[in-house]
Amino acid sequence: MRRFIDLHTHSNASDGALAPAQVVQRADEEKLAALALTDHDTTAGLAAAQAAAEQLDELSFVPGVEVSARSEVGSMHLLGYGFELGHPALEGLLEQLRVSRQRRNPRMVQRLQELGVDLTMDDVRQVAAERGGGELISRLHIAEAIRRAGHASSTQQAFERYVGKGAAAYVEKDYRPPSEVIDALHAAGGLAVLAHPVHLDYRNRRHLETILRDLMDAGLDGIEVYHSDHPPEHVRIYLSLARRLGLAITGGSDFHGPTKPNVTVGRPRTPLAAVGKRLADRLGLDRS
Ligand code: AMP
Ligand code: MN
Ligand code: MN
Ligand code: MN
DSSP states (O other): OEEEEOBBBBOOTOSSSSSSHHHHHHHHHOOOEEEOOOOOTOOOOOHHHHHHHHHHHHHHHHHEEEEEETTTTEEEEEESSOOOOOOOOHHHHHHHHHHHHHHHHHHHHHHHHHHOOOOOOOHHHHHHHHHTTSSSSOHHHHHHHHHHSOOOHHHHHHHHIITTSTTOOOOOOOBBOOHHHHHHHHTTTTTEEEOOOGGSSSSSSHHHHHHHHHHTTTTOOEEEEETTOOOHHHHHHHHHHHHHHHHHHEEOOOSTTSTTOOOTTOOSOEEGGSSOOOHHHTTOOOOO
16 A cells, blocks of 8 residues: 655646656656646646556546745745646636746846846747747746856756846746635635745744635645655644644645756655545545
């Protein structure tokens, strides 16, 4: 019986490096009980991943998406799970977010040019195309193009110097409020989970609790407790908050492929048993 799951991964449908079926393959090699593919602002990889997972007896596949949102406390990512594929409420929202990316990307490239980084949108699109990707371009593609142009030694350094939040070439996207994202996920029959709370701008534990309560008022269903950026003491804090507030518990690697070389599918370990019965039932996961 397989005991671990990974509910947060990216494919080349967004800014991951592997095709959806290859991510599924990795999850099976890691002997996971369940995998969710959660590309940024797109569901384009889900059909291929689902088809690949259907060939495998011991791996459950959960359709997912990672949606950008913004409230008074700043930007955040919401993970959606178990929604109906192609539902117009969700697809309409995701399309808006993708259009906003298409407006933003050339502005970031222009800023880079003004900063002396010799780069075009074609160079950025080339990075995505080489990975077999689709239309979606994220800052990770831009960071890789900066590295290739010789202006950073790693994508990490490209974020620090140019495209990280607050850096010289950073441009905001148009975000929707979390309530709107949660409503769209619910309308499509899905659940909404706060991704990697460690990246939220909260001042202390009390402040985080207030933010979570506000999100719960907007319909939030769960919190990502296990994540590759969460040190053990954070995991403990998020676990106890989840239990006290009655939020469902999830976890995942945030795998992207070689562009984030320290992150592999299935790590850190998220026990299937950590996911509550209600969520497991909703996602069709067998905890017995
Ligand atoms: P975007 O959605 O276009 O703003 O791009 C955000 C993506 O860039 C995230 O999903 C990560 O994959 C990546 N990213 C953000 N910050 C960093 C960082 N400091 N180092 C490496 N990758 C990052
Ligand atoms: Mn990403
Ligand atoms: Mn994220
Ligand atoms: Mn992610």
